[in-house]
Amino acid sequence: MNRQRVRLLWFIATLLGSLFLMLIPLPSPLTPLKPYWPALVLLYWCLQSGDRVTLGLAFCIGVGADLFDGVLLGEQALRLTAMVFIALRFRSRLRFFPMWQQSLAVLAFLLNDRVLLLLVRVLGGDALPPAEYWISPFVGAAIWPFLFLILDDLRARLRIHEA
Amino acid sequence: MALNRDDSSPLFAGSVAGTLKLIVYLALACILMVLDHRGGWLANVRYGLSLVVEPVYRIAGLPSQGFHAATVAFADRQRLTESNQRLREDLLLANAKLNRMASVAEQNTRLKELLDTQHSLNLNVQLARLIGVDLGTFRHRIVLNVGARDQVKPGQVVIDARGVMGQVVDVMPTTSVAMLITDPNHAIPVTIERTGLRTIAYGSRAGDMLVLPNIPVSSDVREGDKLVTSGLGGRFPPGFPVGEIRDVAQTPSGTFLSAQARPAADLDRSEDVLLLHDLAEPAGPPPPAPVAGPPADMAMPAAPPAATLPSVTSPTATPVPARASTATTTRPAVNP
Numbered sequence: 001m002n003r004q005r006v007r008l009l010w011f012i013a014t015l016l017g018s019l020f021l022m023l024i025p026l027p028s029p030l031t032p033l034k035p036y037w038p039a040l041v042l043l044y045w046c047l048q049s050g051d052r053v054t055l056g057l058a059f060c061i062g063v064g065a066d067l068f069d070g071v072l073l074g075e076q077a078l079r080l081t082a083m084v085f086i087a088l089r090f091r092s093r094l095r096f097f098p099m100w101q102q103s104l105a106v107l108a109f110l111l112n113d114r115v116l117l118l119l120v121r122v123l124g125g126d127a128l129p130p131a132e133y134w135i136s137p138f139v140g141a142a143i144w145p146f147l148f149l150i151l152d153d154l155r156a157r158l159r160i161h162e163a
Numbered sequence: 164m165a166l167n168r169d170d171s172s173p174l175f176a177g178s179v180a181g182t183l184k185l186i187v188y189l190a191l192a193c194i195l196m197v198l199d200h201r202g203g204w205l206a207n208v209r210y211g212l213s214l215v216v217e218p219v220y221r222i223a224g225l226p227s228q229g230f231h232a233a234t235v236a237f238a239d240r241q242r243l244t245e246s247n248q249r250l251r252e253d254l255l256l257a258n259a260k261l262n263r264m265a266s267v268a269e270q271n272t273r274l275k276e277l278l279d280t281q282h283s284l285n286l287n288v289q290l291a292r293l294i295g296v297d298l299g300t301f302r303h304r305i306v307l308n309v310g311a312r313d314q315v316k317p318g319q320v321v322i323d324a325r326g327v328m329g330q331v332v333d334v335m336p337t338t339s340v341a342m343l344i345t346d347p348n349h350a351i352p353v354t355i356e357r358t359g360l361r362t363i364a365y366g367s368r369a370g371d372m373l374v375l376p377n378i379p380v381s382s383d384v385r386e387g388d389k390l391v392t393s394g395l396g397g398r399f400p401p402g403f404p405v406g407e408i409r410d411v412a413q414t415p416s417g418t419f420l421s422a423q424a425r426p427a428a429d430l431d432r433s434e435d436v437l438l439l440h441d442l443a444e445p446a447g448p449p450p451p452a453p454v455a456g457p458p459a460d461m462a463m464p465a466a467p468p469a470a471t472l473p474s475v476t477s478p479t480a481t482p483v484p485a486r487a488s489t490a491t492t493t494r495p496a497v498n499p
Contacts, residue, residue: 023223025297028431034297055181059188063195067212068219069298070333070340074195081188085181124200127347127368129301 010158011052014041014151019065032132035140038065038076039083039113043106043144044151046087047095058084072124079116083109099145106144110137213335220296220306220338227295231434287440289313291321293433294338303346303366305329309438310337318398320439326404326427327351327392328436343430344405345371353405354393358383361393364405364424371430373406378420384411390424400439 018041026034038061045053062077069076087094087109094105114137122128209216294306309315311334321328321341329349333340344351346366353364353375360382364373378384388408394401406424414421 020219020223023219023296023298024226025295031297032301055184055188059192062192067209067216070209070216070304071298071302072196073199073208074192077195078189078192081185081192085185088181120196124196130368133301 006158010155011045011049014045015061017041019061019068022065023068032135033139035136035143036110036113038062039080039110040106040140040144040147041151042080042084043087043109044148046084046091047102047148048152048155050088050091053084053088055081055084055088072120075117075120078120079113082116083113086112099148102148103141103144107137107141110140113137209333210335213338217310217335217338220294223296224294224306231295288322288437289315289440291436291438293436298340303329303343303349304332305341305343307331307339307341307436307438308337310335310339312336315339315438320399320403321436322403322439323428323433323436325429326406327399328426328428328430328433330398331438344373344426344428345430351399351405352393352395353390354401355384355408356389356391357385358388360384361395364390367423371426372409373424373426375408375422375424376414376419378411378422380413380418380420382420384408384420384422386411390427 015038018037021037025031042053042058042061058080059077062080063073065076065080066073090105094102097105111134114134118129118133289309291307291309294308296306298304298306305328307315307321315331315334317331317334319331321330327344329341329343329346331339332342342349344364344366347368349366351364352361354361360378362375362378364375367374386408390405390408392399392401392403392405404427406426408422408424410423411420412422413419
């Protein structure tokens with residue numbers, strides 16, 4: 001019972017932390033390198049405990065991120081829902097990939113996400129983004145192994161793994 | 164470790180229910196986006212939810228604030244002395260310029276009185292600080308620490324010491340969001356200072372430059388020309404520096420010249436900014452004067468106590484509420 005609650009708290013804390021990380025600014029030359037944190041953390045939870053991450057949760061996180069971002073309500077909800085759907089589909093296979101293959105898969109997810117974002121923005125009447133727009137998925141894929149290991153290690157330390 | 168315990172994610176086949184759910188959520192997101200894009204009611208929702216959003220902004224702004232404090236704390240003495248010296252020199256120079264300006268300004272007001280116009284050179288400004296929050300890459304927006312409670316309104320112009328930065332687009336109770344002039348969706352009417360040519364400077368999609376895509380081919384535009392706001396359009400008051408032209412070239416069609424300009428303001432370095440309070444002269448007749456204070460019949464009983472209590476009427480900032488409160492408190496006493 002207690003362990004269950006700690007597990008749930010940790011789950012929520014990581015998701016809220018990812019939203020915070022999204023808002024924290026980097027120095028201006030590094031800004032295009034910023035990975036899409038909510039997506040990475042959601043992907044981690046998709047792989048680790050897929051029964052807890054649902055499309056509805058992804059949608060809610062996305063709407064929350066949109067509220068903080070204040071640009072277009074529903075944009076990140078759409079992107080995160082699509083990504084979580086694909087990740088849940090391939091979850092059983094992704095979980096047993098070696099780390100470098102998982103990173104490649106994450107890169108594909110994030111690139112797909114950027115394409116979706118591009119579609120939404122162009123349909124909304126924005127200009128095409130510059131070339132640096134495409135850097136962020138690669139950074140995200142590069143830090144994926146570290147993020148995965150750190151989150152996994154923390155989870156083990158908190159003794160809140162499942163079963 | 165349980166292998167594939169849950170039935171919800173079988174190894175290969177996907178369930179129809181999952182796809183259906185996906186479609187429902189995607190449709191919901193699309194409806195949200197279309198409603199928001201058409202109606203723009205996100206501002207209302209955000210204003211309602213600002214109780215949640217604003218503390219998050221403040222907390223998310225803490226790291227950059229802490230970083231700034233740390234750089235000041237650990238900056239060596241030499242650098243601080245240098246910057247102090249430089250600031251002193253700047254202040255001296257600015258004061259000297261101001262002294263010279265004072266006589267010119269006085270002359271200007273006299274001449275303008277002669278001409279019977281009411282433009283004034285006085286600036287009515289409000290100091291604001293940036294909150295270091297990232298609202299998405301390539302978004303060209305900044306968050307300020309003043310909001311509706313500080314009488315900030317959408318459309319107010321944001322400037323720093325060097326020039327125009329942008330305008331307020333979104334106001335919450337104690338914070339507001341401003342769009343920078345480099346945003347691709349932003350346009351600002353400008354004049355080229357040297358020749359008086361009027362044109363429009365747009366934000367560019369490639370970051371920190373301004374684009375002036377439609378300058379007539381025959382016009383005289385050179386590298387190094389200064390751009391100032393023209394005051395047309397009634398949003399930006401005239402005469403504020405906007406940028407400096409860096410590059411002029413013909414458009415591919417050959418019908419216009421297109422110029423690139425670098426913004427005068429320090430868009431990514433400014434910490435403190437100024438919000439202009441008086442907007443540009445609106446085109447058309449002035450709005451009717453607002454009726455201030457309580458109605459005449461309600462104000463009558465309050466007149467004697469107000470006269471006996473001169474200290475109540477002394478604050479110039481909010482005389483109306485003070486008088487109104489005395490009216491409401493004294494009226495029950497007078498009536499019976």
